[in-house]
Amino acid sequence: MFRPISSEVLSDNWGILTKYEFELRRRNGEWQRQTRETYDRGNGATCLLFNPETICVLLTRQFRLPVFLNGGIEALIEAPAGLLEGSDADGRMRAELLEETGFQTSTLTHLFDVYMSPGSVTEYLSFFKGVYSASDKVANGGGKSDEGEDIEVLEVPLSEAMKMIESGDIRDAKTIILLQHLMIEILQKKS
Ligand SMILES: Nc1nc2c(ncn2[C@@H]2O[C@H](COP(=O)(O)OP(=O)(O)O[C@H]3O[C@H](CO)[C@@H](O)[C@H](O)[C@@H]3O)[C@@H](O)[C@H]2O)c(=O)[nH]1
Ligand SMILES: [Mg+2]
Incomplete structure (x- = not known):
């Protein structure tokens, strides 16, 4: 072939x-x-942290050069994510959550592995979900400033995040997949 x-x-x-x-x-x-x-550039991992008591999710906002060049967006809203750099996805994701959001999670669940741009980029992203509460904040987050990261952490009601997809305020594929996956899970539990 x-x-x-x-x-x-x-x-x-x-x-x-x-x-x-x-x-x-x-x-x-x-x-x-x-x-x-x-x-x-290797594979990566991403995770949506969800607080079932407040029905909020944790998102990040940061400058992304390719997105700025192709759309003028100064700060992209995304689920936390990181490159694996040879590590296992689960361990790397936990470290990345701490670095970017300052939150830890005791419940990290692998969902699926997805090719995000299969025509040209070799990378696949391992998708995770996790649960958090206010007491899980154990660090400042914000990313590694010495590597140029300046990451704002947003705690957003899930209903608001869903509206932000429709309004175009959330335009990142991994984030949309994770939010929709969470919504489907909640709706399936209700029915
Ligand atoms: N010097 C240099 N540094 C870079 C470059 N590209 C990225 N970096 C640095 O490498 C680090 C990567 O940060 P991570 O948090 O590990 O990765 P990410 O950029 O968030 O990437 C994640 O999201 C991407 C977009 O959704 C995903 O494509 C990727 O798989 C990963 O999950 C950051 O410190 C960033 O500044 C580059 O071209 N040159
Ligand atoms: Mg990152």
Whole structure:
């Protein structure tokens, strides 16, 4: 189905941008030569923390250069997330929650692994959900300032967050998937 021909690393800096030549067997049996570029910066993890007593979720807001360049948005609202950098997703996610939000969770549940941009980015994101309460705040959060992170933490009622998807105030795919997953779970419990 796939016959590699050659590969050329175009950039090996933060991530690795590689140009591949290969042949692909089409469904009619013919082999077709193709060129594709892939961007590899490893895999990542993301988590939505939910407070079942207040029906609030924890979100972050930070500057994202690609989003600013392609939309002028100065601060993107997102679920906490981080790159794995070789670590396991569960452990990395717990550390990332602490770094970005200052909250810990005793209930971190893996949901699914999702390719977020499969035409060009190799990464998949491991999705998690977790429960928190006010007493789970054990650090300041905000991210690593020495790495350029300046992350605002937002505690938002779930109903408000759902409206923010409709209004366009939340425009990040992982965040929308997690919020909708939580809503479906709550609705299924009620019915
Ligand atoms: N020097 C340098 N540093 C970078 C670069 N890109 C990111 N960084 C730094 O690397 C760190 C990455 O922070 P994480 O919290 O681990 O990752 P993230 O940027 O939040 O990425 C997460 O969200 C992305 C967007 O949704 C996801 O794509 C990714 O998988 C991950 O889950 C930050 O300190 C950031 O400043 C770069 O091109 N150059
Ligand atoms: Mg992050």
